Amino acid sequence: METIFPSRYPFLFRGGDDLISLRRIFEGRSGMIFHALSSILVFFIWRITGMPSPGVLGRLVPLSWLITASVYGKGGIPRLSGYLLAAFILFSLFWTLDPGFEVIAAAIGLLGIFPGLLALSSRRFGIQLALLPLIPIILLLVPFTGDEPHFASITERLISSRTGRFTEFSSQMGDPGGGITHHQSFYPALLIPGYPLSVPGIRGMNLLYAMAALMFMSKLFRDSGYKNWKQLTVFGFLLIPGSSILGLVYPGWLALAVFLGGVCAYLRSKNAAWIIAAAMTLVLIKFRFIGLSIGLLAALLIESKGRKRVFLSVAFVCLVAGGLLFDLLILNGRIFWVRYGNIAFIKVIILQPLYRTPEVLLAAGSSLIDIESGLLPKAPWVLAGLAGLHMLKTSSRKMFVWLGLPALCYFLILVFWNPNEWSGMPTPSGRMLLPLLPVLLASLGLIMKRKGVRILVWVSLGISALLFTHPVLRFNTADGTDSLMGRVLGHFSNLTELLPSAVRLDIAIFAGFMILAVIIIVLLKVRSRYTEYTIASAFLLLCVFGGLESNSYEAEDIPAEYRNYCTIYPDESDLELRKFWFFSREKMLMLSRKDDAVILPIPRNTGDSLELTVFYRSLSSGAESGIEVSSGEWSDSVYATSELMETPRWVRIMRDTQLPLMPENLQSIQSHFIIPSADCGDSIRITALGLDNRHGRFHGIYLDRILIR
């Protein structure tokens, strides 16, 4: 042993010199030692406190710390990491006291490495190294769902026509039909190298594309003179929307790589061919990126002068015409003509601004503040990004034009194209807005040191960490309740009533939040000293009012303890099913059997009487239906049938059709009941009337909302 060891580990076997060598190795590496020790601490705290998921999260989170330690190199301990570690210990100590605490504890456990990742980003290959600790979590934790299996099945079909591991996902709701999916083949073809390794392999390919996009982004930031360019790039994948599909099988990051690669190559060589190539490739990746292509070409025209501008304009027209002909004659219209080359689509595009302006405006607003799909609730740093745009325009016009114009065109086309489904729910929220990331980061970098920006960024990082450790909370189903909020605060919080939702639209709340967002953006822009106070006041007001007892019940959110049977209509969560719901896309609670009932508790502090208002739709396809409300000895009932709504004008122009007798096409009824407090029992019971067992499938009462005052 003595003969082997000294040669392998000389520093351990040389008496006094050994200690000196050891010290030399660890000198200046306190950060590395801290992360390694923290990894052990997180691992044991998880086990000592008995937190759930010790085998998966309880290993992956400490592993992230360990990988951070191994790539950390020389450097001190990030101050915030120690603080976050203490917060993790405290949350794990109290985890049994609320169902949301285990989620928060795990997220803080991961958030603790973020200061280290930001610190190490300044080193050589720092951006790549900063991504490493997150890779195991991305590859192993995120459920393989949404569009991912469909892209994988296309990749599989490109390799082999035989049955494979993704065959069952070969068709999807919303496909144009005839064996043509609504996804194109170019992006799945680029996943082929990873296919032999199954899901981790194709996700790994997407990580490579994300890394390419980040490299181009960092190069743009560096060349534009940003001092914090490396840190900004790391923010790009730590913050939503960057983190929402990082490493997942979605084409967003690849599109970003092509877009930024084209811009980088053009700025270096001034050769317009790069931009034209990027614009065409973006359309091949996914047709919705045509907005980026238009923005890129517009930026190229703006940057060109004189004859070159005329030549480029003619060239663009020829290219588009050539591309459409190529698609029609060679590809049998698989890219454009099958989907959009019909009169119905052209009619929709023309009718949209004339008859659906409110919906388009709502889509634009909800992209910012909608609780489920909007950027701000999950990424408040975007406020700072928007506030810095003016500064970006004045200090770096080049970045503003090349990053901003494509992002703007993409955004406008996205919300105009399909105002109801722009968000892509139930896939991870924020993914459709990924092309906005570079311009928002560029402007964030300029105002990073202003008051209030730091808190916005760190809250965003915290939410991002929550979605890394509990990726299932990224998926929302357009039902008006955010899954992350529901998991942490419970589905029955009064806060749900106060938050803006495009599905459960309340104009006053929506407008209020838009105004608040504008106020914060203006305060950040003018460097006001009241920015932090305004943010804190808004947050505390929401908490104070959101914490009050709820007297309003969204019927579909009523928990099982207050429901006897009843079913949610529709029972599928895919938004595609509600595509042709023209009046409201809100889900409802269906009472269609004699045993179905809603039993609500009587609120505290009632006066002489209790006023109950029920909002519902009543579909009669047999005996007339209605509702009965009872409490203690008291009861009252009302029979009513909802009228069928008129077909919206724009739909009638499209096709002369009458709406079918379905709950979503019925007018809402409002029934008031006054219950004397003296007669009140312990609870209020609402049941359906007119259920004669001879009725049709949809016969029944569809509860929307119940108000108790």
Next chain:
Amino acid sequence: MSHTLKARLFFALSAALGVLILHGFSFFTLAVCLYATGTALIKAPLSVTYSAIILGGLSLLIAAGSGGPALIMIGALLVVLLSESPASRYLFALCAAAILIEGSIEGLLPLIAVLFIASPVNRDKWRKVILAGGVVLLLIITGIPSARENRFLVLQEVLFQEAVVWPMPAELNLGMPELILKAPGKEPVSLRLEVSAGGVRDNDPVGYVTSARRRIPVYPGENTLIIEDPEFPVSIRISRPWKPFSHPVIHFYSAEATI
């Protein structure tokens, strides 16, 4: 008094007043008021103040049960650990004491004692040592804090042909130790449950399924349990208390009651 401190105090006292007016007086709201005032006096990096505000705000949102008081306790421990202002530390220790009196959390006494011992200590290092010691002491004496009231989850039942089914899976752990199945208006003749249990280091039951007086153990591993003539509500409950290196869990997959 500096301008910033005046503004902070005004802000904190307004928040406290708002809470008292809208939520009424209770030991919890008293704790929130002390917490708000203490937050105005924090002398620490800005991230500590931000965290205190976030934790305080969230405590109001999940005030029902023991979640809100627990957030106040976490905030108090963090501030006493990191604030350089003795006044803020005292206020946070007092708000923790109010949470103790409020009484929704069991096993807080060692932590409160440690908070009061640590508050007057000005040396940063010593406070860290005392609080770390307090956490260890807590784990040895009482174990991790637990909720005083029983927490349970009611699972949604669905009528499907001639059966009542519970198709949604659920997970029970020490944070949510009980699951209730109800079949209102029905008298099923048998109930079939698919559950699995684990997270323990022996083969004793992890929990029990209770239907009226019958009590069926749920052993580690996969379990298919059949109860003839069940009486509802049926409860599935974890029976293991907290123990280090033990993560008792029951996975409920589905259940079907034949009518």
